Amino acid sequence: MGAGAAFPPQWKLADTGYLMTTTYRADSDTTPPSPCTARLQISGDVVTTIVLDLEGQVAASGRLKTADAFGIVDQVETAPAHRSRGLGNVVMRSLAPHALRLGADTGVLVPTDDGHRLYRALGWTVRTLVGGHEQCCKQRALTTSASTEPFSS
Numbered sequence: 001m002g003a004g005a006a007f008p009p010q011w012k013l014a015d016t017g018y019l020m021t022t023t024y025r026a027d028s029d030t031t032p033p034s035p036c037t038a039r040l041q042i043s044g045d046v047v048t049t050i051v052l053d054l055e056g057q058v059a060a061s062g063r064l065k066t067a068d069a070f071g072i073v074d075q076v077e078t079a080p081a082h083r084s085r086g087l088g089n090v091v092m093r094s095l096a097p098h099a100l101r102l103g104a105d106t107g108v109l110v111p112t113d114d115g116h117r118l119y120r121a122l123g124w125t126v127r128t129l130v131g132g133h134e135q136c137c138k139q140r141a142l143t144t145s146a147s148t149e150p151f152s153s
Contacts, residue, residue, distance in 0.1 A: 018116045020124040022107040024071060030094040032059075033085055038094060047098040049091045053082065060087035064095040071099030073109040088118050 032038050035054040040047065051060040062076030073095060078088050099107065110130055111119055120126070 017110040017112060017130055019127045019130050020109050020111060020116065020119050021127055022119075022122070022124040024096045024099045024105050024107050026097040026100055027093040030090055030097075032087060032090045036082075036087065038090060040094070040098075042098070045102055047095060047102075049094045051082075051087050051090060060091050062088075062091040062095060064099055066099060066102040066104040069104055070106050070108050071095070071102070071104035073107060076109075076111075076115060088115075089122065092119075092122055 030038065032051045036051050036059055038049060038051050040049055042048075045066045046063060048063040049061060050058055053059040058079065059082040060076075060078040063074055065072050065074065073092070076088060076091055078091075096107070099105075107124070109115075109119065109124070116126070
């Protein structure tokens, strides 16, 4: 299955980033810190987690699309006023059980530089850098801690 078939048309890949993977586990606590609340939207095999603040505004969100055994995570965002409160962690943990339910045991994402630090802290592994050749070479020189070992089966 090609990447184009795996993503809805409105999903866009970043120009450059890190290809990261993880093995999904059903984590136990997906409750956001008070006073935030979380809700889930499911449309076919796309799952969206939305964390709302006390006023009902979106504090954080993210979505998951499955493709065979892969759960592809996209557009995980935390509003600037709500950063460093663990909401991105809540979003990621809440998507994992749905990936497993849909038959995806391997998580895949291509985060930004800022996001890549969150995902590493959550146990995701950098597999390679992606993007234009020139930019990847510059990123590789700056990212000496990135693991570039091939996928294991």
